[in-house]
Amino acid sequence: MIETAEQKIVDEVIAARRSIRAFLSKPVEREDIQKILEIAARAPSGTNTQPWKVYVLTGGIKQQLSDEILQAHNNPNNTYKEEYNYYPVQWLSPYLERRRKVGWDLYSLLGLGRENKAGMHAQHGRNYTFFDAPVGLIFTIDRVMQQGSWLDYGMYLQNVMLAAKARGLDTCPQAAFTQYHQIIQKTLNLPDQEMVVCGMSLGYADPSKIENSLVTERDLSMIKFL
Structure with missing residues (x-):
């Protein structure tokens, strides 16, 4: 099969996307953020429900949220809990091994x-500074939405990341x-009916930081032709 120019561009953007954990302070233009989110909204969703909602944080409000979360993160008596289970309650193979590998590869x-428990705690805490990215995104979903809408949401998040990568972000x-x-x-004054899905850092990668050299592996054995 002959690869077209369009196929090559799409494949390269998908393959180049990685989770970056250290960003430059270089600002991101508001117009670029707006366009990324507009393009991402072309993600499919069941009966066009479009279950995603995003809060774009920069400057003072981003710093305020980071400071408040870090204060809780560093509190030895921290009792904050996730509202939903992102990870399995019981880990099984091969998922546990994959999780451990990426963690230890990074550390x-x-x-x-x-x-070095203190060092690992501090590194985990960098999540809450958005890894120093100039833009932080918080994604929410209405509590009435069910599992299918969360699948739709994943496609939207992927679109955000690919649209950003295509723009050098x-x-x-x-x-x-x-x-x-x-x-x-509380900090963002979210309505009670909205649940936090995840956050996301957005900006320009700092090429001088060793953590940004991490490239995770992909297991292709799950592909089955029948």
Whole structure:
């Protein structure tokens, strides 16, 4: 099969997308953010319900949210819990091994050994600064929506990340924010009927940071031709 120019561009953008964990302070133009989110909204959704809602955070409000979550994250008596289970309650193979591998691959790059609990805690806390990205995104969904709408939401999130990558921007989708949905709701004045789905960092990757050299593996054995 002859590869067309369009196929090559799409394939390259998908393959180039990675979760970036260190960003430059270089600002992102509001027009670019607006266009990314407009294009992403072309994602399919059952009966065109479009269940996604996004809050774009920059400047003071982003800093305020980061400060408040970090205060809770660093509190030894932290009791904040996720509102929904992103991960399985019981881990099984091969998912547990994959999770452990990506974690230790990242910590190894950063020089964090298993005994360095404080260092790992601090690195996890960088989620809540949006890894220093100039733009933070918080995604919510109406509580009445069911599992199908969450599938739709995943396609929307992927569109956001690909539209950003096509414009020379990078992202990191972050389920870590779900633990602090109560803080997010209060700080952003979210309506009671909205549930936090995840956060996302958006900006320009810092090429000097070792953590951005991490490339995760993909297992293609799940492909079955029948």
